Amino acid sequence: MADAERDEEFTVDVLAERAGMTVRNVRAYSTRGLIDPPRLEGRTGYYSQKHLQRLVLIRTLLGRGFTLAAIEDAILKSPSTASNVALDLISIFEVEDDEDPTELIGRAELASISGLGPDHELLDKMTELGLLEKVDEDTIRMLEPGVVRPGAAAVAIGLSPDSVVDIVPHMREHLEQVSDRFVHHVTRDVVQPFLDAGLPQDEWPVVFEKIDQLIPIASQVVVSMFRSVLRQAIETEIGHKLEELAAEGDQPTS
DNA sequence: TTTCTTACA
DNA sequence: TGTAAGTA
Numbered sequence: 001m002a003d004a005e006r007d008e009e010f011t012v013d014v015l016a017e018r019a020g021m022t023v024r025n026v027r028a029y030s031t032r033g034l035i036d037p038p039r040l041e042g043r044t045g046y047y048s049q050k051h052l053q054r055l056v057l058i059r060t061l062l063g064r065g066f067t068l069a070a071i072e073d074a075i076l077k078s079p080s081t082a083s084n085v086a087l088d089l090i091s092i093f094e095v096e097d098d099e100d101p102t103e104l105i106g107r108a109e110l111a112s113i114s115g116l117g118p119d120h121e122l123l124d125k126m127t128e129l130g131l132l133e134k135v136d137e138d139t140i141r142m143l144e145p146g147v148v149r150p151g152a153a154a155v156a157i158g159l160s161p162d163s164v165v166d167i168v169p170h171m172r173e174h175l176e177q178v179s180d181r182f183v184h185h186v187t188r189d190v191v192q193p194f195l196d197a198g199l200p201q202d203e204w205p206v207v208f209e210k211i212d213q214l215i216p217i218a219s220q221v222v223v224s225m226f227r228s229v230l231r232q233a234i235e236t237e238i239g240h241k242l243e244e245l246a247a248e249g250d251q252p253t254s
Numbered sequence: 255t256t257t258c259t260t261a262c263a
Numbered sequence: 264t265g266t267a268a269g270t271a
Binding site: 256257258259260261262263 | 264265266267268269270271
Binding site for chain 1: 264265266270271
């Protein structure tokens with residue numbers, strides 16, 4: 001490649017620090033053969049960017065729930081490509097939000113959807129929530145049109161702006177938990193078996209495909225389940241209100 | 255002093 | 264995975 005290569009080298013303590021782990025663990029992984037031996041100068045070893053990248057990879061995989069044994073197995077069986085393949089795998093989980101296009105909309109138009117004035121505080125609050133971005137005086141970029149539009153519509157129907165502002169972050173927080181759990185199980189049930197099996201390079205597209213299939217399925221479940229639970233909650237709540245009204249009707253004052 | 259190995263908890 | 268001892 002270019003000539004501006006990162007050819008700097010560093011000792012274990014620096015390596016460990018940059019990799020975000022202890023020297024002890026660097027040596028442990030080294031002993032297991034998870035990283036190549038360093039360039040030796042007398043008794044001290046000098047490590048390069050490749051060593052660092054490998055350690056970061058290991059740390060990331062461990063953080064995702066892979067066992068050290070599985071990582072070891074994968075790396076040892078496919079020394080030259082394991083790193084790249086694993087990185088590809090990681091990117092699948094982390095770069096799945098690129099199909100979330102932003103959308104420009106006139107300030108007046110967005111306001112009309114919600115039935116509010118163009119200067120209503122709701123727009124400011126949505127901006128604070130990271131849902132909107134001011135482009136210029138009367139143009140707004142919706143970072144998440146799929147959230148903003150329905151939110152505005154809900155306000156038009158009668159939900160208060162404050163409620164929307166309260167619900168959105170709440171939903172996001174809990175859905176993130178659901179997602180984390182989902183990812184955990186996918187890595188354990190779908191991905192790890194492939195690592196355990198020895199990482200046949202030809203088979204990795206199969207794993208990617210499985211994950212691609214699981215994402216819409218999981219999304220489907222979330223929508224269906226939420227719809228069901230929401231309906232039930234509303235019926236229960238309204239049922240209580242009706243009972244209260246009925247009780248008051250039978251025995252006024254008490 | 256620091257790096258590394260080995261051994262033990 | 265942390266710590267300690269003995270080296271180079």
